[in-house]
Amino acid sequence: QVQLVESGGGLVQDGGSVRLSCAASGRTFSNYGVGWFRQAPGKEREFVASFSWNGMRTFYANFVKGRFTFSRDNAKNTAYLQMNSLKPEDTAVYYCAARLYGSGGTTQNAYDYWGPGTQVTVSS
Numbered sequence: 001q002v003q004l005v006e007s008g009g010g011l012v013q014d015g016g017s018v019r020l021s022c023a024a025s026g027r028t029f030s031n032y033g034v035g036w037f038r039q040a041p042g043k044e045r046e047f048v049a050s051f052s053w054n055g056m057r058t059f060y061a062n063f064v065k066g067r068f069t070f071s072r073d074n075a076k077n078t079a080y081l082q083m084n085s086l087k088p089e090d091t092a093v094y095y096c097a098a099r100l101y102g103s104g105g106t107t108q109n110a111y112d113y114w115g116p117g118t119q120v121t122v123s124s
Contacts, residue, residue, distance in 0.1 A: 002027040002113050004096050009118030016086050020118060022079040022096030030074035033102020035111055036081050038092035038120075045108060048094070049081060052104035059106055086122045093117040 008020040022034065035050035049070040050059045058070060067086075072079040079096060097111035105111070 002029065002032060002098055002100075004098060004113055004115035006094060006096050006115045006118040009094060009120045011121045011123060012086055014086065014088060014122055014124050016122070017082070017084045018086065018120060020081040020083065020094055020096075020120070022081075022115060024077045024079075024098065027100075029072075029077040029079075029098075032098040032100055033104045033110075034072065034079045035097045035102075035104065035106070036070065036079075036094060037097060037108065038090075038094045039117075040089075040092040043092075045095070047106045047108075050104035050106060050110075051079065053099075053101050057104045059104055061106075083120070086120075088122045088124045091120060091122050093119050 003025045005023050012018050033053040036048040037045050039045040069082040095117045096115045098113045099111045
């Protein structure tokens with residue numbers, strides 16, 4: 001199995017940027033589809049972005065609207081979520097998830113492995 005750890009969260013001002021990292025260990029990361037999800041206080045976890053294992057497909061939630069960019073560096077076993085033009089409503093715990101040969105699904109049940117999450121707080 002693969003272990004995932006997110007980092008890069010913190011406090012950022014309205015309109016600011018932050019880059020989240022998802023570091024993987026235990027298996028060849030390039031064989032995994034990866035997704036990002038988030039959960040705000042009192043709300044359900046929701047899909048943010050995903051990348052199929054072969055890099056052929058990338059999906060973004062509608063609320064991203066060109067503000068976020070998902071990338072991955074297989075040599076470093078790391079996926080990234082660059083978030084720009086952040087808004088207070090982006091405040092949430094952000095999770096990365098993975099599935100072996102995953103197609104980059106947009107639902108939680110499309111993933112088998114999850115990181116513990118990293119908090120992003122956007123102040124107004």
